Amino acid sequence: MSHSPHSQPPVRPVPAGAVRIACTINGQAREFVAAPMRRLIDVLRDDLGLVGTKEGCGEGECGACSILLDGQPVNSCLIPAIQVQGANLTTIEGLASRDTFNKTVLHPVQQAFLEHGGAQCGICTPGMIVTAAWMVQTGQPAADVPKVLAGNLCRCTGYAHIVTSVQAAVEAGQAAGLTERPAGEA
Amino acid sequence: MSQPLDSKDVSSELPQQPSRHILGGRHGKADSLDAMTGVARYTDDISLPRMLHAKILRSPHAHAEIVRIDVSAAEALDGVHAVVVGREMPTCYGVIPWTPDEQALATDKVRYVGDAVAAVAAISEEIANLACQLIEVEYKVLPALITPEAALQHPEIKIHPNNKHGNITKSVQLAFGDVDGQLEAADLVVEGHYQFHGTTHGALEPHCAVAYFDTRQLLTVWSSTQVPHYLHRELAKVLGLPTYQIRVIQPLVGGGFGGKSEPFDLEFAAALLSIRTGRPVKLLYTREEVFLAHRGRHPFDMNYRTGFSKDGKILAVDARSILDGGAYSSFGLVTTYYSGQLLGSPYAFDSYRFDSTRVYTNKPACGPKRGHGSVQPRFAMEVQLDKAAVALGLDPIELRRRNFIGENTTTINEFHVGSSGFLECLDSVEQASGWKQRRGRLPRGRGLGVAGSTYISGTNYCIYPTELPQSGVQICLDRSGRVRVFAGTSDIGQGSSTMLSVIAAEELGVEIDDVRVIAADSDLCPVDLGAYSSRITLMAGNACLSAAKDLGGKVRDAVAKSWGCSRREVLLAGRRAQRLDDPSVWMSIQDAFVLAEIAYGTMGSTGSYQTPRQEVHGEYRGGTIGASPAYSFTAHIAEVEVDEETGEIEILHVWCAHDCGKALSPVLVEGQIEGSVYMGAAEVVLEHHHVMDSGLKADGSQRDSGPGVEGLLAASSLLDYRMPTTLDTPQLHAMIVEKPDPRGPYGAKEAGEGPLHSAIPAIVNAIYDAIGVRIDQLPATPSKILAALRAQRSGNPL
Numbered sequence: 001m002s003h004s005p006h007s008q009p010p011v012r013p014v015p016a017g018a019v020r021i022a023c024t025i026n027g028q029a030r031e032f033v034a035a036p037m038r039r040l041i042d043v044l045r046d047d048l049g050l051v052g053t054k055e056g057c058g059e060g061e062c063g064a065c066s067i068l069l070d071g072q073p074v075n076s077c078l079i080p081a082i083q084v085q086g087a088n089l090t091t092i093e094g095l096a097s098r099d100t101f102n103k104t105v106l107h108p109v110q111q112a113f114l115e116h117g118g119a120q121c122g123i124c125t126p127g128m129i130v131t132a133a134w135m136v137q138t139g140q141p142a143a144d145v146p147k148v149l150a151g152n153l154c155r156c157t158g159y160a161h162i163v164t165s166v167q168a169a170v171e172a173g174q175a176a177g178l179t180e181r182p183a184g185e186a
Numbered sequence: 187m188s189q190p191l192d193s194k195d196v197s198s199e200l201p202q203q204p205s206r207h208i209l210g211g212r213h214g215k216a217d218s219l220d221a222m223t224g225v226a227r228y229t230d231d232i233s234l235p236r237m238l239h240a241k242i243l244r245s246p247h248a249h250a251e252i253v254r255i256d257v258s259a260a261e262a263l264d265g266v267h268a269v270v271v272g273r274e275m276p277t278c279y280g281v282i283p284w285t286p287d288e289q290a291l292a293t294d295k296v297r298y299v300g301d302a303v304a305a306v307a308a309i310s311e312e313i314a315n316l317a318c319q320l321i322e323v324e325y326k327v328l329p330a331l332i333t334p335e336a337a338l339q340h341p342e343i344k345i346h347p348n349n350k351h352g353n354i355t356k357s358v359q360l361a362f363g364d365v366d367g368q369l370e371a372a373d374l375v376v377e378g379h380y381q382f383h384g385t386t387h388g389a390l391e392p393h394c395a396v397a398y399f400d401t402r403q404l405l406t407v408w409s410s411t412q413v414p415h416y417l418h419r420e421l422a423k424v425l426g427l428p429t430y431q432i433r434v435i436q437p438l439v440g441g442g443f444g445g446k447s448e449p450f451d452l453e454f455a456a457a458l459l460s461i462r463t464g465r466p467v468k469l470l471y472t473r474e475e476v477f478l479a480h481r482g483r484h485p486f487d488m489n490y491r492t493g494f495s496k497d498g499k500i501l502a503v504d505a506r507s508i509l510d511g512g513a514y515s516s517f518g519l520v521t522t523y524y525s526g527q528l529l530g531s532p533y534a535f536d537s538y539r540f541d542s543t544r545v546y547t548n549k550p551a552c553g554p555k556r557g558h559g560s561v562q563p564r565f566a567m568e569v570q571l572d573k574a575a576v577a578l579g580l581d582p583i584e585l586r587r588r589n590f591i592g593e594n595t596t597t598i599n600e601f602h603v604g605s606s607g608f609l610e611c612l613d614s615v616e617q618a619s620g621w622k623q624r625r626g627r628l629p630r631g632r633g634l635g636v637a638g639s640t641y642i643s644g645t646n647y648c649i650y651p652t653e654l655p656q657s658g659v660q661i662c663l664d665r666s667g668r669v670r671v672f673a674g675t676s677d678i679g680q681g682s683s684t685m686l687s688v689i690a691a692e693e694l695g696v697e698i699d700d701v702r703v704i705a706a707d708s709d710l711c712p713v714d715l716g717a718y719s720s721r722i723t724l725m726a727g728n729a730c731l732s733a734a735k736d737l738g739g740k741v742r743d744a745v746a747k748s749w750g751c752s753r754r755e756v757l758l759a760g761r762r763a764q765r766l767d768d769p770s771v772w773m774s775i776q777d778a779f780v781l782a783e784i785a786y787g788t789m790g791s792t793g794s795y796q797t798p799r800q801e802v803h804g805e806y807r808g809g810t811i812g813a814s815p816a817y818s819f820t821a822h823i824a825e826v827e828v829d830e831e832t833g834e835i836e837i838l839h840v841w842c843a844h845d846c847g848k849a850l851s852p853v854l855v856e857g858q859i860e861g862s863v864y865m866g867a868a869e870v871v872l873e874h875h876h877v878m879d880s881g882l883k884a885d886g887s888q889r890d891s892g893p894g895v896e897g898l899l900a901a902s903s904l905l906d907y908r909m910p911t912t913l914d915t916p917q918l919h920a921m922i923v924e925k926p927d928p929r930g931p932y933g934a935k936e937a938g939e940g941p942l943h944s945a946i947p948a949i950v951n952a953i954y955d956a957i958g959v960r961i962d963q964l965p966a967t968p969s970k971i972l973a974a975l976r977a978q979r980s981g982n983p984l
């Protein structure tokens with residue numbers, strides 16, 4: 001063992017074959033260096049500090065790591081870094097905005113989760129909200145909420161308050177004309 | 187609401203309840219915005235400068251002696267900073283101090299596939315994983331005992347060589363009244379053989395620990411635990427450090443359900459690796475490791491005999507149970523008592539006997555999962571009642587009503603029951619489900635079933651013997667009109683911090699958002715025993731109420747003095763102090779706090795809670811287990827549809843009415859009811875923590891599968907362990923019943939575990955109502971349904 005306790009800090013060596021990847025994350029141009037097959041969730045959480053995206057299984061089954069990749073919900077634990085070259089990513093950190101007074105303006109889904117008690121422990125919440133945001137933004141029908149959320153596991157709520165929250169957000173989104181295309185077209 | 191209130195009553199001292207209550211309002215979780223915006227921080231979100239990552243090498247064998255471990259190749263790998271093995275911290279520990287049978291890392295033998303053997307800290311998880319593969323372990327493989335039958339048949343193959351009685355970890359026999367006489371006199375004796383399978387918690391946050399042994403020799407451990415106080419004690423014991431040299435911090439926890447209620451290998455390993463390297467060390471379980479860590483629901487094999495009079499009165503209950511404990515004791519001593527001790531309510535009967543034996547097997551250890559040890563017997567009990575109702579031609583709800591134990595009474599096994607809304611729970615589900623109009627009129631294939639249950643609001647005693655309070659809370663007021671609450675409580679998602687905020691806000695006249703709760707940091711907070719046994723609302727709630735009332739009284743005194751009136755004429759509510767009889771006279775709560783600080787100095791107070799001790803339980807051995815200051819009550823009705831072609835069961839609706847005494851936060855109580863019902867329903871039809879059963883058979887021969895297969899987890903991923911999605915979850919109808927108990931804060935009792943219990947038998951009873959077959963052995967898989975239907979058609983029901 002070559003290391004004394006106070007030798008070099010543990011910097012992960014840049015692996016051979018690492019590439020420079022440029023993409024847009026939450027509206028900002030970002031560049032990072034990573035091995036092509038490095039998991040996107042690790043890039044987000046460990047390299048870029050976006051720890052709002054959660055890892056529940058690392059196998060694409062729980063949906064806690066859901067993000068939007070070019071507008072589509074994906075499990076970031078299954079996406080290799082190289083795949084986001086030139087892509088547009090939205091994570092949970094990118095959904096709320098700030099108004100001119102620096103006050104947080106919640107995304108309609110976040111607002112609905114707040115009003116309807118959609119979160120308990122909160123670990124599935126970012127993934128749920130990202131998936132639900134896709135529903136609002138693409139005008140999915142409220143009746144499809146259980147089907148669309150079936151890729152996001154929650155262990156606390158029995159989904160009842162989550163489904164209520166998302167349905168409220170979807171309906172509010174349609175009423176406010178937030179959707180990118182009319183409901184029913186999806 | 188006309189409960190006789192004892193001296194702990196709070197309302198007598200509060201004639202002037204605030205006009206605008208925080209309590210009972212439809213607020214959400216106080217801190218939930220953080221989760222919704224991605225800024226909530228869990229243990230795995232912690233990253234410290236110079237932090238190393240650790241991984242654990244696990245046993246590939248279900249049962250083996252460790253002959254030799256060689257870590258030299260792992261140590262030599264570039265990027266590896268330390269490797270530790272079991273002999274470096276050999277002290278045995280166990281969450282129950284009477285059964286210390288675990289080691290942080292195994293020294294002499296491994297007892298299940300996944301037992302921890304060594305741990306590595308490196309500059310990345312990848313390198314730590316590589317290093318684990320370079321560790322050479324020579325094992326001498328021993329016969330694996332996978333089933334309790336095999337473990338009982340082979341006491342000579344001892345999973346724990348120092349255990350007194352073969353592979354029996356605990357055996358309990360308790361009897362009350364003349365069971366044999368009553369059974370003989372009974373008009374009807376129902377006999378049943380039931381099996382409950384293993385299931386696991388499946389919290390979506392994998393266990394994680396970060397440890398840092400700093401230059402002042404202080405060890406700080408951040409852990410996703412639900413019992414930071416017990417972790418603190420066990421870390422001290424195993425690492426040989428005094429408790430004052432250890433600080434345990436529990437960040438937000440992403441679900442527990444009992445699966446994080448004891449120390450695990452990862453906390454000890456991270457701590458020792460940090461001590462060795464002088465750097466922070468993080469250890470995060472993979473999902474597979476979460477399944478291996480387990481401590482989930484014990485598989486039970488149960489034989490029940492229940493005697494009834496012809497009018498449906500229960501006369502006697504005779505229960506025999508074998509508990510499959512897995513490789514370690516965990517909470518098993520307590521589980522073994524719980525397997526019988528909580529059956530004495532909500533029904534009254536004059537004789538009762540149980541005989542329960544917990545057995546070691548070479549599988550992941552079982553422990554406490556939501557409804558610890560009492561979910562399995564409740565299943566058997568409530569199906570027995572359903573069978574009796576059929577045999578006696580009684581409505582199963584009516585049968586339950588006739589046997590109701592009542593309020594302010596004592597169970598056959600001498601527990602004191604205070605308030606009980608059980609009858610109201612039955613009424614609620616009966617009405618909401620349309621039971622009277624619909625039952626018996628549904629088409630074949632569709633059915634309704636009912637069941638009832640009870641649960642503790644905290645266990646009356648600490649896990650280790652002590653006279654110290656179970657919960658302490660400290661509150662400070664600040665000059666800006668805010669309130670800070672310091673509590674050792676573990677918010678694992680259930681909302682304990684919200685509960686403290688609600689109580690402090692209610693008493694001190696501020697809004698929920700004005701209260702900052704600093705929780706579960708052993709350096710900052712008074713001790714609370716943790717998030718288990720549904721104890722926090724009652725215990726920490728009472729402690730918080732006591733501290734808040736103390737401060738509230740002082741604030742009202744100071745304001746009263748400035749107004750020249752009495753304290754009783756001052757109301758604190760809505761961020762104001764106001765005259766009770768003249769709302770136009772008021773000042774801001776900030777001014778009121780300032781007046782109080784001028785009068786009394788820095789505004790702080792503490793409150794503590796201690797249980798009622800002997801007055802709530804019998805004096806016999808084991809009488810302390812199952813004793814609680816107050817009991818919750820629940821009733822469920824389930825509606826199912828069974829496809830007789832495929833055997834598939836669809837659970838359409840579950841109505842659940844739960845008596846939580848007083849819902850301090852109804853939205854959160856509904857969430858607990860819904861989450862409990864969801865989890866229970868999943869145990870009936872989907873989930874199975876199944877370990878491959880190919881070890882040594884009772885007759886000494888090996889089962890059919892090849893070597894190395896025995897003890898493997900068959901479902902170690904979220905794909906194979908089938909947690910329900912939105913599409914698999916029934917329509918959940920949560921109803922709150924409030925029968926305040928004088929021992930709870932504002933009358934509150936538990937809501938986190940009780941609502942799971944009777945969901946399971948209600949569903950199983952509904953299956954019978956739908957197709958006329960009994961599923962006494964869980965899970966209710968399509969193949970079991972089809973087999974039962976075939977037997978029904980052939981005239982030989984199973």
